[in-house]
Each structure stands twice: as C-alpha cells, then as structure tokens.
C-alpha cells in the first residue's frame with residue numbers, strides 16, 4: 151500500500167480534498183487508475199462525449215427529473231416551503247444510473263468490453279447491469295453471499311439484464327468484501343475490463359468522476375429553482391458513500407480549480423448573496439451504540455485508509471472495519487466519500503442523523519401528503535427536511551433530494567407498517583408455490 155501524491159498544475163493536489171482522498175493502492179492498480187484518470191480528463195473536454203451523454207440522459211434515464219413543490223407537506227408542517235427533487239423517477243429507480251451511464255460511456259471510449267461492479271443491496275448492481283444491457287457490454291457483479299440471500303428481487307433483475315452475479319464468500323460476505331473481490335478481478339483483467347464504483351469514493355479518480363456524473367442532479371435542481379424564482383435556504387440529502395449528496399450539492403460548492411479542492415467557506419456569492427446551508431443525513435439506525443448505526447461523521451468515525459482512499463470510517467479498537475446497521479441498505483457503508491469528509495471538517499456541510507423509525511415515519515408522511523414514495527435511504531433526508539421546515543419560516547425554502555423511489559423497499563416497509571397482513575400474504579405465496587411443486 152502506497153500513497154500516490156499527484157500534484158496538479160492548479161496548485162491543489164489532484165485527488166485530495168484537504169487531507170482526504172488519494173490513491174492508496176497496490177502497485178498493480180496504479181497504472182489502470184492513471185489510465186482511467188487520463189481518459190476521464192480527455193472525455194470531460196470532448197463535446198462528443200457530452201453529446202452521447204445528453205442523448206442517453208434524455209432518452210434512457212428520463213432526464214430532467216422533476217422538481218416538485220410539496221405544497222400539502224408544506225401546509226401540514228406549517229414552516230418553510232419544501233421542494234422535492236424526484237430523482238427516484240430516473241430509470242431503475244434511483245440516481246445510481248447517472249454514474250453508471252457516465253462510466254459505461256467512458257469504458258466504451260477506452261475500448262473496454264467488460265464491466266465489473268460491486269453491489270451491496272443491489273441498487274448499483276442493478277443500474278450497472280441495465281446500462282450494460284443497453285450498451286452491449288459484458289457485465290459481472292460481485293455481491294456478498296449474505297446480501298444475495300437478503301436481496302433476491304435485485305439479484306433477479308440483474309440476471310434478467312444479462313449480468314452474471316458472483317457470490318462473494320470471504321470475510322463478512324457483504325459489501326466491503328464485494329469491493330475487495332472486484333478490485334482483485336480488476337487487477338488481473340484491467341486490459342479489457344472497467345470497474346464501475348458505485349459511489350463518490352475509492353481511490354482517485356473515482357470521487358471526482360462520480361461527482362462529475364452525478365452533478366447533473368444539482369445542476370438541474372438549481373436551474374429549476376431559478377426558473378421559478380425560488381432561492382433555497384437549505385439543501386438536504388442522505389449520505390451513504392455520498393454520490394447523490396455531492397451531485398446535489400455540487401453547484402453550491404466553491405472550487406478553486408479542477409483539482410477538487412474547496413475553500414470550505416459558505417459565503418462567496420458577493421454581498422447579500424448567501425449560499426444555502428447544506429445538510430447531509432447519515433443512518434442513525436437503532437441508536438448510537440457501536441454496530442447499530444452508520445453515522446461516521448456524527449462523532450464515532452475516525453480518519454483511516456480503507457479501499458484505496460483516506461476518509462472517515464467506523465473502525466473497531468483494532469482498526470478493523472466495524473459492523474454497521476441501517477434499515478436502508480444504501481446507507482450502511484462504514485466509510486464516507488473523501489470530499490464530504492473534508493466538507494464536514496471545514497464546516498461547509500452539516501451532518502445530522504435519522505433513525506430507522508424516523509425514516510419510516512417520513513416515508514409514510516410524504517406518501518400520505520404528496521403521493522410520492524421515498525426510498526428508505528432518501529427518507530432519511532426527507533425526515534431532516536421535515537425538521538428543517540418546522541424550524542424555519544414560510545418565506546424560506548428547503549430542497550430535499552429524493553435519491554430513489556421506494557418500490558424496492560416493499561419487503562421492508564410493508565413488513566414494518568402492516569406486519570400481520572404482510573406475513574399472511576408471504577405465507578400464502580409460499581404455500582401456493584409448495585402446492586405447485588407437489
């Protein structure tokens with residue numbers, strides 16, 4: 151393991167956000183990562199690349215996604231106005247496809263015919279498998295054996311898209327082990343294979359690349375607000391690895407240059423023009439005891455190096471990655487993207503946490519008042535948006551990113567909200583299957 155300190159011409163260190171980020175990888179991965187960084191820089195400056203992207207965003211992802219004024223929710227809470235960016239209306243149900251499309255286009259440009267990806271709950275694997283089907287790329291998804299058992303519907307979908315889902319049997323047989331397995335595959339196959347990481351983390355250039363592809367969420371939101379003459383006071387997003395949050399916040403962050411360095415200050419729009427507050431929401435799970443949540447920035451995380459980059463992680467006293475818990479599978483990664491760690495340290499970004507119970511409450515609230523079903527991950531942000539709205543006055547505006555829609559959570563939400571009827575339904579289904587097999 152060796153740190154590679156890349157110095158950019160702009161003065162900031164490429165790949166670093168303050169002390170976080172970097173490229174802490176084994177020697178064999180240096181050259182594929184350097185090659186990827188180069189290809190990404192070239193693509194970024196090529197109008198043809200962005201034209202292809204624009205076509206896919208419009209025809210395939212379904213962009214722009216709507217910005218909804220949540221009028222009923224606003225009235226019910228009696229405080230600030232709430233707007234919801236309906237990112238969950240994107241194809242495959244969440245923001246993850248923005249990144250998958252971008253990286254798949256890049257892979258094709260680089261002449262790679264095979265895509266690999268890691269997945270935890272299956273959302274990133276699903277988006278990647280869908281895009282590979284669309285673009286005619288071979289696709290292998292690494293997934294922990296434990297996750298495969300818990301996430302049958304997503305495994306079914308990935309296989310339907312033609313991907314091969316490889317069970318990972320090492321370690322805790324969950325996401326972090328799937329990442330290790332994908333890195334091992336890539337080290338041996340990078341000649342013809344591209345590794346699509348699913349969040350704004352990992353070694354340089356992944357955090358920069360994923361932010362770039364997800365920044366369309368924030369750019370659209372900013373324009374949609376501007377068109378309606380609305381000035382936001384607060385933006386709220388949930389944080390797993392941090393890709394929907396960094397994309398959503400992106401147009402409201404100040405950057406010196408292309409290096410990804412921030413000055414961390416929140417006021418830079420000239421006199422009288424204050425930038426909105428930015429709130430990132432982590433999983434409070436079942437409470438603050440170790441292993442019961444995934445609030446890395448909320449006090450229990452420590453700086454460390456895991457999976458090729460430096461950031462905040464939940465580690466045990468021996469420096470091993472800790473177990474985490476969240477009702478939402480997308481928020482239980484033990485680490486956080488390096489740029490968000492830096493923005494937290496400088497104070498530009500505020501961190502809050504929402505418990506499992508509060509997230510379910512938010513799902514129920516927005517379903518009832520707006521006819522919109524938040525994914526459990528996004529409902530963490532929804533809950534904090536409700537709290538903010540209550541704290542602020544009616545002339546202020548809270549904008550929340552609904553990173554995904556909640557259809558995928560049916561097996562969790564229905565079980566939690568109406569346990570009796572749901573159990574009966576599942577037992578009846580199982581009985582019907584057994585009868586057919588006789």
Ligand SMILES: *Cc1c(COP(=O)(O)O)cnc(C)c1O
Nearest residue numbers: 349390391392393394480527554
């Ligand atoms: C994966 C996922 C997240 C968490 O990932 P980020 O990289 O932090 O955005 C949040 N919401 C949904 C709907 C997801 O599928």
